[in-house]
Amino acid sequence: MSPEPLSRPRIVAAAIELIEREGADAVSMRRIAGELGVGVMSLYNHVPNKAALLDAVAETVLSEIEFADDPDAEWTERVRIQARAFRQIAHHYPRCTMVVVSRQLQSAAGLLPVERALATLRSAGFGGEEAVRILRTFIAYIVGSLLREVGVTPTFAPVHHSQAEIGKVDPVLFPETSSLAAELGACDHEAEFEFGLELLIRAIAVERGRHG
Amino acid sequence: MSPEPLSRPRIVAAAIELIEREGADAVSMRRIAGELGVGVMSLYNHVPNKAALLDAVAETVLSEIEFADDPDAEWTERVRIQARAFRQIAHHYPRCTMVVVSRQLQSAAGLLPVERALATLRSAGFGGEEAVRILRTFIAYIVGSLLREVGVTPTFAPVHHSQAEIGKVDPVLFPETSSLAAELGACDHEAEFEFGLELLIRAIAVERGRHG
DNA sequence: ATTGACGCACGTACACCGTACGTGCCACGC
DNA sequence: GCGTGGCACGTACGGTGTACGTGCGTCAAT
Structure with missing residues (x-):
C-alpha cells in the first residue's frame, strides 16, 4: 500500500x-x-504508547502555528498577533484543539510560544513576575475561547442546531436567558475573541501606565 | 453490601x-x-449509557456551586462573587473539573449560572448583546483558569515536580523562560485568578463608562 | 563470503472496556 | 390468586491498549 x-x-x-x-x-x-x-x-x-502519540499530536499541532512577529511594533500589537496565532489552531485543526489543550507538554514546541510571549512582555517593560502573570491571564483567556469555539464549553457555541434547542428554555425560570436566546444562539467567534482580547490588552496597558 | x-x-x-x-x-x-x-x-x-452518566456528573458538580449573590451590591462585586463561585469547582472537585468543562450541557444546572450572570449584567445597565459578549469573555477566562489550576494546560501549573523539570530548559534557546524559571515554576492559583478577574472587571467598567 | 546482531513489521494473546439481550425474582394492582 | 412490570444480574460480542514472540532484511565485523 x-x-x-x-x-x-x-x-x-x-x-x-x-x-x-x-x-x-x-x-x-x-x-x-x-x-x-x-x-x-x-x-x-x-x-511508546497511545498517550505519547497524542502528546506528539498536540506538539505537532502546536509547532505549526505561525508567528509573524514584528519586533519593532508596539507591544500591544505584538501581543494581539501572538494571541491570534494561537487561535489559528482552532481553525486549522478544530477537532485537535481539545487534544492540544487537554495535555500538558513540557517540550520545546510548547515552550516556544511561552518564550516569545515573555520576551515581548519583558521588552515592553514588564517585570518578570508581572510578565508571567500577564502571560497566564492571556493563556487562560485564549484556552477558554478555543474551547468555546470548538464547541466544547457550555456557553452556547452554536453547534448548528442550538438555534432550535435554545428556544426551549423555560422563560419564567430563565427570563434573561430566554429573552437573549437570539444573542446566545449566534456567535461570531472572531468578533468574540477580539472583544475579550482587546479588553485584556487595554486593561494591561493602563496597568502598566499606573506604576511603570 | x-x-x-x-x-x-x-x-x-x-x-x-x-x-x-x-x-x-x-x-x-x-x-x-x-x-x-x-x-x-x-x-x-x-x-442510559456512560456518556449520559458523565453528563450527570458534570451537571451534579455544576449544580453544587454555591452562589451567594447580593442583589444590592455593586455589579462589579457581584460579578467577582459569581466568578469565584465557579472557581470553587476546582477546589471541591479538582479531578472532575475537566469532565465538567469538556461536556456541553443544556440542562437547567448549566443554565442557572448563565441566567444569574446575564441578570447581573443587565441590571448593571449593559445591553443584551453586550451582556452576552461580556459573559462569554468571563467564561472563557474562568474555564481557562480552571484548566490551568487542575493541571491540564501547558503553562506550568506546578504538578509538584516541575520545579525540577523547569530548570532543564536550554537557556540559550529559551532565555526568558529559563531566567523566569522560578516564577513559572510556582503558581498561587488564587492570586493568579484574582489578577485576571480584576483586570477584566476594570476593563469592562471603563468600557461601560465610555458609552453608557 | 559467512556470520552475527540488530531494527522493524507483524501475529497472537490477554485483560479490560461499553453495552445488547435474556432470565428470574419480587412487589405491586386487580 | 394472578398477572405484570420494574429491576438486579449473567452472558456474550465486538472493540480497546499493549506485552511478547517470531521472522525477515540489512549492515558490520570477521
Whole structure:
C-alpha cells in the first residue's frame, strides 16, 4: 500500500488526519494502523504508547502555528498577533484543539510560544513576575475561547442546531436567558475573541501606565 | 453490601467519588458497579449509557456551586462573587473539573449560572448583546483558569515536580523562560485568578463608562 | 563470503472496556 | 390468586491498549 517506511511523523500525521476527519473518539491504534496499511504493533516501534502519540499530536499541532512577529511594533500589537496565532489552531485543526489543550507538554514546541510571549512582555517593560502573570491571564483567556469555539464549553457555541434547542428554555425560570436566546444562539467567534482580547490588552496597558 | 436500592443519584455520587479518588481515566461502568457492590448491567436500569452518566456528573458538580449573590451590591462585586463561585469547582472537585468543562450541557444546572450572570449584567445597565459578549469573555477566562489550576494546560501549573523539570530548559534557546524559571515554576492559583478577574472587571467598567 | 546482531513489521494473546439481550425474582394492582 | 412490570444480574460480542514472540532484511565485523 505505502512504499515509504513507517515513521513517527507519518504516524502522527495519520493520527491528526484521522482526528480531523472523524473526531478524537475515533482514534485507536488499530484504526491508525489501518489508515497506514500497516500492522497494529508496528506502530509501537516508533511510539511508546497511545498517550505519547497524542502528546506528539498536540506538539505537532502546536509547532505549526505561525508567528509573524514584528519586533519593532508596539507591544500591544505584538501581543494581539501572538494571541491570534494561537487561535489559528482552532481553525486549522478544530477537532485537535481539545487534544492540544487537554495535555500538558513540557517540550520545546510548547515552550516556544511561552518564550516569545515573555520576551515581548519583558521588552515592553514588564517585570518578570508581572510578565508571567500577564502571560497566564492571556493563556487562560485564549484556552477558554478555543474551547468555546470548538464547541466544547457550555456557553452556547452554536453547534448548528442550538438555534432550535435554545428556544426551549423555560422563560419564567430563565427570563434573561430566554429573552437573549437570539444573542446566545449566534456567535461570531472572531468578533468574540477580539472583544475579550482587546479588553485584556487595554486593561494591561493602563496597568502598566499606573506604576511603570 | 448496600441495603439501599440502587438509584441514579447513588450511581452519580459513586462516579464522582471514583473520579476524585483515582482520576477520570479510572472510570468504567464495571468499576462503578464494583464500588456499589452491584452487577454492571444494573447501572443501565438508571442511566442510559456512560456518556449520559458523565453528563450527570458534570451537571451534579455544576449544580453544587454555591452562589451567594447580593442583589444590592455593586455589579462589579457581584460579578467577582459569581466568578469565584465557579472557581470553587476546582477546589471541591479538582479531578472532575475537566469532565465538567469538556461536556456541553443544556440542562437547567448549566443554565442557572448563565441566567444569574446575564441578570447581573443587565441590571448593571449593559445591553443584551453586550451582556452576552461580556459573559462569554468571563467564561472563557474562568474555564481557562480552571484548566490551568487542575493541571491540564501547558503553562506550568506546578504538578509538584516541575520545579525540577523547569530548570532543564536550554537557556540559550529559551532565555526568558529559563531566567523566569522560578516564577513559572510556582503558581498561587488564587492570586493568579484574582489578577485576571480584576483586570477584566476594570476593563469592562471603563468600557461601560465610555458609552453608557 | 559467512556470520552475527540488530531494527522493524507483524501475529497472537490477554485483560479490560461499553453495552445488547435474556432470565428470574419480587412487589405491586386487580 | 394472578398477572405484570420494574429491576438486579449473567452472558456474550465486538472493540480497546499493549506485552511478547517470531521472522525477515540489512549492515558490520570477521
